[in-house]
Amino acid sequence: MAAEKNQGNRITELFSIEYPIIQGGMIWCAGWELASAVSEAGGLGIIGSGSMYPDVLREHITKCKAATSKSFAVNLPLLYPDIDKHVESIIELEVPIVFTSAGSPKIWTSKLQSHGIKVVHVVSSAVFAAKSEAAGVDAVVAEGFEAGGHNGREETTTMCLIPSVIDTVDIPVIAAGGLYDGNSMLAAMVLGAEGVQMGSRFVATEESSAHIEFKKTVLETGEGATSLTLKELTPVRMIHNAFYRKVIEAYEAKASKEELAELLGRGRSKQGMFEGKLDEGELEIGQIASMLSAIQPAGKVVSDIVSQYREAGGCSLGKRFEF
Amino acid sequence: MAAEKNQGNRITELFSIEYPIIQGGMIWCAGWELASAVSEAGGLGIIGSGSMYPDVLREHITKCKAATSKSFAVNLPLLYPDIDKHVESIIELEVPIVFTSAGSPKIWTSKLQSHGIKVVHVVSSAVFAAKSEAAGVDAVVAEGFEAGGHNGREETTTMCLIPSVIDTVDIPVIAAGGLYDGNSMLAAMVLGAEGVQMGSRFVATEESSAHIEFKKTVLETGEGATSLTLKELTPVRMIHNAFYRKVIEAYEAKASKEELAELLGRGRSKQGMFEGKLDEGELEIGQIASMLSAIQPAGKVVSDIVSQYREAGGCSLGKRFEF
Numbered sequence: 001m002a003a004e005k006n007q008g009n010r011i012t013e014l015f016s017i018e019y020p021i022i023q024g025g026m027i028w029c030a031g032w033e034l035a036s037a038v039s040e041a042g043g044l045g046i047i048g049s050g051s052m053y054p055d056v057l058r059e060h061i062t063k064c065k066a067a068t069s070k071s072f073a074v075n076l077p078l079l080y081p082d083i084d085k086h087v088e089s090i091i092e093l094e095v096p097i098v099f100t101s102a103g104s105p106k107i108w109t110s111k112l113q114s115h116g117i118k119v120v121h122v123v124s125s126a127v128f129a130a131k132s133e134a135a136g137v138d139a140v141v142a143e144g145f146e147a148g149g150h151n152g153r154e155e156t157t158t159m160c161l162i163p164s165v166i167d168t169v170d171i172p173v174i175a176a177g178g179l180y181d182g183n184s185m186l187a188a189m190v191l192g193a194e195g196v197q198m199g200s201r202f203v204a205t206e207e208s209s210a211h212i213e214f215k216k217t218v219l220e221t222g223e224g225a226t227s228l229t230l231k232e233l234t235p236v237r238m239i240h241n242a243f244y245r246k247v248i249e250a251y252e253a254k255a256s257k258e259e260l261a262e263l264l265g266r267g268r269s270k271q272g273m274f275e276g277k278l279d280e281g282e283l284e285i286g287q288i289a290s291m292l293s294a295i296q297p298a299g300k301v302v303s304d305i306v307s308q309y310r311e312a313g314g315c316s317l318g319k320r321f322e323f
Numbered sequence: 324m325a326a327e328k329n330q331g332n333r334i335t336e337l338f339s340i341e342y343p344i345i346q347g348g349m350i351w352c353a354g355w356e357l358a359s360a361v362s363e364a365g366g367l368g369i370i371g372s373g374s375m376y377p378d379v380l381r382e383h384i385t386k387c388k389a390a391t392s393k394s395f396a397v398n399l400p401l402l403y404p405d406i407d408k409h410v411e412s413i414i415e416l417e418v419p420i421v422f423t424s425a426g427s428p429k430i431w432t433s434k435l436q437s438h439g440i441k442v443v444h445v446v447s448s449a450v451f452a453a454k455s456e457a458a459g460v461d462a463v464v465a466e467g468f469e470a471g472g473h474n475g476r477e478e479t480t481t482m483c484l485i486p487s488v489i490d491t492v493d494i495p496v497i498a499a500g501g502l503y504d505g506n507s508m509l510a511a512m513v514l515g516a517e518g519v520q521m522g523s524r525f526v527a528t529e530e531s532s533a534h535i536e537f538k539k540t541v542l543e544t545g546e547g548a549t550s551l552t553l554k555e556l557t558p559v560r561m562i563h564n565a566f567y568r569k570v571i572e573a574y575e576a577k578a579s580k581e582e583l584a585e586l587l588g589r590g591r592s593k594q595g596m597f598e599g600k601l602d603e604g605e606l607e608i609g610q611i612a613s614m615l616s617a618i619q620p621a622g623k624v625v626s627d628i629v630s631q632y633r634e635a636g637g638c639s640l641g642k643r644f645e646f
Binding site for chain 1: 336381386428449450467468469476477478479480481483484486495502504507509510511513514515550551577586609610611613614617623628635636639640641
């Protein structure tokens with residue numbers, strides 16, 4: 001059920017933030033520099049813990065808290081091998097909000113909430129949104145097929161997913177996938193979302209810890225130049241680089257699941273996104289990369305989105321749209 | 324370049340219609356009954372000529388003109404084998420608007436326009452939108468990955484495609500794919516479109532010539548229950564029925580392109596959509612089928628969309644949004 005038109009925005013309230021603009025907690029890109037910059041600008045910054053060893057995450061949380069007194073979050077992939085240590089750090093260092101993904105929200109939600117932490121789960125279908133609500137999460141991110149990185153097998157796009165999730169759950173819904181500016185933010189809010197999460201747009205910021213060569217490649221990525229592939233393993237959207245072409249060759253040679261896993265190997269995303277190995281690495285980004293044209297400060301990104309949203313008349317459409 | 328915020332809506336003006344709501348010219352579903360009902364209700368109805376023999380199309384155009392004095396259109400797939408005969412009928416019977424698809428708009432655009440016919444081309448990428456504009460078409464339909472039936476190979480979703488096409492061409496853009504109600508219509512307009520084309524929503528109307536068993540199946544289609552497949556031939560989005568499962572088995576058995584073509588055979592969509600053979604047939608529909616819950620009169624669909632759009636505050640966002 002959508003929020004009532006005249007009900008205030010529940011996402012800004014839930015997170016104690018100024019604007020319902022959330023920066024995705026992307027591996028290799030979202031460290032404390034990016035998260036704190038977004039939070040300082042009035043959005044919600046998220047540290048991506050999926051690519052961090054436990055002691056690295058502790059360091060990022062500590063530095064983020066030193067850099068901003070505002071709300072921030074940690075993204076926690078529930079299949080992370082050392083998850084107990086991550087959860088321990090999150091609780092001990094008093095992270096106020098956790099976005100969980102890639103796994104069942106049943107296991108950790110109540111434990112985190114018992115420490116006063118708000119929990120949001122990322123889903124790619126209305127079925128998982130309903131399961132997440134039943135598990136007691138405070139909100140869901142509904143992420144469409146066009147999003148970068150790991151994604152659902154159902155291939156439901158943002159335009160179709162948001163109304164479906166809105167119809168299914170009562171908790172607030174954050175839209176993700178294909179969103180990058182004030183107009184697309186407003187489009188997602190019109191579909192019923194109360195906030196937006198943007199990943200690709202924040203990869204191309206000065207504070208993103210992605211390798212500069214990866215950032216430049218993102219800016220050069222044209223329409224149709226990414227694909228969701230490797231569905232036999234974990235579906236992932238990546239740029240059509242040399243490694244991607246090897247994946248396609250493997251499919252053409254009718255490779256087995258095991259052969260695909262061997263081809264993928266380990267550390268592909270680190271090589272591509274953090275070390276700037278543009279040929280060997282896996283370059284994860286969303287379809288909307290085709291609309292990006294500059295590497296900007298994260299705070300400027302937030303304020304530009306807010307200006308464009310207001311200019312488009314967003315705040316005039318009802319209390320849910322106001323900030 | 325998007326239309327200026329304070330410029331009037333160019334789609335209602337171009338087609339001389341009341342609302343910029345266009346019913347897709349779908350094969351086996353969009354005959355004169357549906358097209359005339361949509362046009363009578365203030366939208367633009369389109370006869371889908373792709374599934375019609377030349378004499379059948381003549382009959383549908385004649386009956387449509389008898390049923391409504393308002394604007395209507397014919398959808399013309401440019402790969403239609405007997406295209407000269409279709410074009411002859413369109414000109415002779417004074418069809419005011421033609422939507423072309425599946426082929427190059429270079430060949431027929433100027434001929435049709437020389438007879439006073441408005442020409443709109445359906446595209447799935449900004450590159451093809453630019454080529455269409457260069458070919459002189461009056462507007463484009465930008466159709467995202469989530470749409471039903473035949474579709475582009477690039478898999479660009481509506482949320483990503485619309486801003487990209489808006490940035491690329493100066494002619495007005497009609498959005499398609501994943502749109503079904505007043506909110507999704509407004510979302511598409513916020514992204515820069517000046518009109519919307521809806522297919523799946525109009526399949527599930529009383530006037531649609533689809534088989535009643537296909538219409539019922541559309542209403543039962545859940546989220547994630549369609550896929551874009553057969554990309555080696557012509558990519559097509561269909562429901563996961565028995566025929567679809569045979570396609571998947573063929574892929575698992577590493578079928579060649581020739582074997583896939585043999586499996587598809589001829590007349591699959593007619594069997595499924597017109598004859599109601601739900602197992603053997605190809606059931607083409609968009610992802611948004613999951614949101615449909617009733618078979619309604621087409622005129623009621625149009626008026627409900629208009630009411631919801633207005634209720635959402637659409638008309639307050641600028642002259643381009645007004646009708």
